[in-house]
Amino acid sequence: MNASAPAVLRITLAQGTSLEFNQPFTIGRHSACAVCIPESVVSRRHADVFWEEGQWWIQDRQSANGIFIDGQRIERAVLFGTGQIRLGAAGPLLAFDVLRAEVTPVMPVPPDPPKRPESPATTHATTVQLDLDHYKEHYFGKTLDQTAGEHTIMVRRAFAEVQKRQRLTYGVIIGVVVMLLIVTGAVAWYKHSQITAQRKLAAEIFYTMRGLEIDLIKLRMDAEQRKSEAAGKQIREAKARKQKLEESYGRYVDSLGIYGEGLSEQEKTIMRMAHRFGECEINMPKGFVAEVSEYIQKWKSSKRFPRVIHRAIEMGYIPTIVSDLRDEDLPIQFFYLAVQESNLDPDAVGPATRFGYAKGMWQFIPSTAEKYGLRVGPWKDDGIMDPEDERHDFEKSTRAAASYLRDIYTTDAQASGLLVMASYNWGERRVIKLIQTLPEDPRERNFWKLITTYRDKIPDETYNYVFYIFTAAVIGENPRLFGFDFDNPLASAEP
Numbered sequence: 371m372n373a374s375a376p377a378v379l380r381i382t383l384a385q386g387t388s389l390e391f392n393q394p395f396t397i398g399r400h401s402a403c404a405v406c407i408p409e410s411v412v413s414r415r416h417a418d419v420f421w422e423e424g425q426w427w428i429q430d431r432q433s434a435n436g437i438f439i440d441g442q443r444i445e446r447a448v449l450f451g452t453g454q455i456r457l458g459a460a461g462p463l464l465a466f467d468v469l470r471a472e473v474t475p476v477m478p479v480p481p482d483p484p485k486r487p488e489s490p491a492t493t494h495a496t497t498v499q500l501d502l503d504h505y506k507e508h509y510f511g512k513t514l515d516q517t518a519g520e521h522t523i524m525v526r527r528a529f530a531e532v533q534k535r536q537r538l539t540y541g542v543i544i545g546v547v548v549m550l551l552i553v554t555g556a557v558a559w560y561k562h563s564q565i566t567a568q569r570k571l572a573a574e575i576f577y578t579m580r581g582l583e584i585d586l587i588k589l590r591m592d593a594e595q596r597k598s599e600a601a602g603k604q605i606r607e608a609k610a611r612k613q614k615l616e617e618s619y620g621r622y623v624d625s626l627g628i629y630g631e632g633l634s635e636q637e638k639t640i641m642r643m644a645h646r647f648g649e650c651e652i653n654m655p656k657g658f659v660a661e662v663s664e665y666i667q668k669w670k671s672s673k674r675f676p677r678v679i680h681r682a683i684e685m686g687y688i689p690t691i692v693s694d695l696r697d698e699d700l701p702i703q704f705f706y707l708a709v710q711e712s713n714l715d716p717d718a719v720g721p722a723t724r725f726g727y728a729k730g731m732w733q734f735i736p737s738t739a740e741k742y743g744l745r746v747g748p749w750k751d752d753g754i755m756d757p758e759d760e761r762h763d764f765e766k767s768t769r770a771a772a773s774y775l776r777d778i779y780t781t782d783a784q785a786s787g788l789l790v791m792a793s794y795n796w797g798e799r800r801v802i803k804l805i806q807t808l809p810e811d812p813r814e815r816n817f818w819k820l821i822t823t824y825r826d827k828i829p830d831e832t833y834n835y836v837f838y839i840f841t842a843a844v845i846g847e848n849p850r851l852f853g854f855d856f857d858n859p860l861a862s863a864e865p
Contacts, residue, residue, distance in 0.1 A: 376392045376393070376421035376426070377392075377421075377425075377426065377468050377469060378390050378391070378392050378468075378469040379391045379392070379419070379426050379449065379466060379467070379468055379469070380466065380467040380468075380469055381397075381405055381464055381465070381466055382464065382465040382466075382467070383405075383407070383462075383464060384462050384463055384464075389404070389405060390469070391404070391419070392421075393421075394418065394419065394420035394421065395418075395419055396415055396416075396417070396418055396419070396431075397412075397416050397417045397418075397419065397457070397464070398412060398413055398414050398415040398416040398417070398431075399412045399413060399414050399416070400414040400415060403415060403416075405464070407457065407462050409457075409461065409462055411435050411457065411458040411460070411461040411462070412433075412435075412457050412458070412461060412462065413431070413433035413434050413435070415431050415433075416430075416431060416433040416437070416457055417429060417430055417431055417433065417437055417455075417457075418431055419449070425448050425449070425450060426448070426449040426450070426466075426468060427446060427447070427448055427449065428444075428446070428447055428449055428455065429445065429446045430444070430445050430446070433457075433458075435457065435458030435459065435461060436458065436459070437455060437456070437457065438455075438456040438457075438458070438459060439453065439454070439455055439456075440453075443459075449466050449468060450468055451467075451468060452465070452466065452467045452468070453465070453466055454466070568622055568625065568626055569626060569652055571622065572619060572622035572623065572626065572652055573650055573652055573653060573813055574813075575615050575618055575619045575622065576619055576650045576652070577650070577813055578615060579612055579615045579616060579619065580648050580786075582608055582611060582612045582615070583612070583648070583699070583779075584779065584780055585608055586605060586608050586609065586612070586699055587698070587699050587776055587779060587780055588780060589601060589604050589605045589608060590605060590699060591776075593605060623651075623652070626652070628641070628651060628652060629641065635848075635851055636663070636666075636851060636852065637659050639844055639847050639848060639851065640658075640659050640662050640663075640844050641654065641659075642847070643703070643840065643843050643844045643847065644658075644788075644840075646701050646703060646787070646843075647701060647703065647786070647787030647788055647840065647843070648701075648786045648787045648788075648816075649786060649787070649788060649816055649817055649818060650813070650816070650818075653813065653816075653818055654818065655818050655821075655822055658818075661837065662837065662840065662841050662844060665837045665838060665840075665841035666841050666844070666845060666852055668838075668841075669838075669841060669842065669845060670852070670853055670854075674713070675709075675842065675845065675854065676854060676855065676856055677713075678709050678713045678714050679709075679846075679856060679859050680856075681713075681714055681715075682705075682709075682714050682859060683859060685714075687714055687764065688705065688859055688860065688863065689863070690764070690765060690768055691705050691708065691768055692705065692860065692863040694768050694769050694771075694772040695772050695775075696863075697772065698772045698773065698775065698776040699776070700772065700775055700776060700779065701787055702860055702863055703787075703843040703846070703860070704772075704775055704787070704790075705859075705860060706839050706842040706843045706846060707732075707771075707775075707791060707794065707839050708731050708732055708768075708771070709839070709842055710835060710838050710839045710842065711731070711732060711733040712730070712731045712732070712733055714731060715731060716730060716731045716762050716763070716764045716767070717730075717755045717762055718730065718731065718733065719753050719754060719755055720733050721753075722753060723735065725737060726750060726751065727750065727751070727752070727753050729750075729755070729756070729759060729761040729762060730759075730761035730762050730763075730767045731764060731767055731768070731771075732761075732767050732768065732770070732771035734761045734767065734770065734771075736750050738774065739760070739761050739767075739770065742770035742771075742773055742774055743766075743770060744759075744760040744761055744763075744766060744767060744770050745758070745759070745760045746759055746760075746761070747759030747760075747761075774794075775790060775794065778790045778793045778794065778798050781793075781798060781802055786815075786816050786817050788816075788817035788836055788840060789801060789805065789816070789817050789820065791835065791836045791839050791840070792817070792820070792828070792832050792835070792836050795831070795832045795835040795836070796828070796829060796831075796832040801820075804820060804824050804827065805820065808820070808823065817836075821833070846858055846859060846860060
């Protein structure tokens with residue numbers, strides 16, 4: 371717009387009459403006013419409307435009841451776009467609409483090439499955008515026209531003051547947010563470091579307990595040989611230390627939420643059994659619980675497990691096995707090793723191996739049987755049951771098996787029940803050879819580390835063997851929880 375060509379200003383009265391102006395005019399009660407409103411709240415000459423600095427203005431002529439725009443009384447204001455003017459706080463309402471600028475006639479010029487006709491909506495949007503661009507530049511642009519009036523200068527100053535305050539406010543808000551982020555991050559880091567430290571300390575306590583288990587076995591063996599009161603005292607002291615460590619470890623496990631509400635009872639049972647067999651549940655590798663769950667389904671896919679347990683109860687095998695395992699300070703859940711080896715059948719004969727036939731409930735090969743005091747029968751080289759072979763003697767072979775398991779426990783298997791199982795099946799020398807390549811730190815010498823480091827070297831037979839025994843022990847803790855119709859066969863033997 372330019373100052374010499376005022377935009378057309380349309381004034382619409384309350385009764386719907388519209389008037390258009392492109393020259394200054396007066397609003398009032400007097401009949402000489404261009405916009406005459408014969409009402410008592412309207413002064414004779416209430417307000418002047420005029421074109422100045424490229425825009426329409428309205429100015430109160432010191433009327434009795436004033437001019438109101440958007441609920442605010444004004445003395446002087448710009449009229450742009452569309453809006454409403456109220457004469458007096460509760461007086462008549464006028465609508466205004468700035469339509470267009472007058473166009474000064476010029477000589478005709480050659481027409482432009484035909485263009486697609488614009489819709490009225492597009493034309494209106496373009497006009498509105500031009501108006502907005504004009505006002506943005508006039509009031510908030512970077513340069514100030516030298517002819518700008520006092521109102522424009524005041525608007526610019528107010529806008530600059532608002533911007534300054536906003537920058538200050540936003541700066542404070544951003545500073546507070548950054549500070550909160552720093553504090554939150556510091557708290558999170560502190561909590562993480564505390565949890566890491568607690569997990570590390572708990573693991574150290576756990577592996578100290580495992581070392582004490584080995585010491586207890588060795589002390590008991592030494593006490594049997596020396597038969598001294600001093601040895602008995604050392605055993606009692608070691609057991610007391612282990613008990614205190616167990617309590618301390620339990621508190622750490624509780625504080626870390628290892629057995630939190632997010633775990634099912636089945637998952638908790640799996641973790642407790644890992645602990646019982648000498649593996650730290652805090653360091654349990656991802657996927658172990660899921661793997662055990664798959665073997666649980668394998669046990670459930672046949673009637674073998676309940677049938678074997680029924681045989682053990684019927685034949686009275688459980689008290690003898692539990693007693694011999696407990697005498698060697700071993701977990702009584704090694705009972706399930708015999709379940710996997712022979713289905714608890716004293717007459718069992720295994721397949722031929724390069725070491726000879728494995729026989730009996732605990733499937734001793736001839737050399738291991740003789741090492742642990744069992745007489746091997748004359749048919750040791752034949753795949754048949756031999757009545758003269760003590761491997762078929764339930765009580766003698768069970769005592770020998772407990773001693774053998776105890777000895778594996780005190781090797782580099784380091785009181786890990788799962789490593790003991792792997793050694794029993796694959797041979798302790800093969801397992802120990804792999805274990806000895808691992809760091810000497812007990813936390814690095816366990817079944818978790820073995821299967822994650824050497825899974826490709828461990829035979830599938832041994833891998834399955836360990837998981838079947840471990841899973842049977844898990845199910846045995848609460849068979850009904852896992853869908854079996856019998857109770858814990860070892861419950862009466864638990865301390």
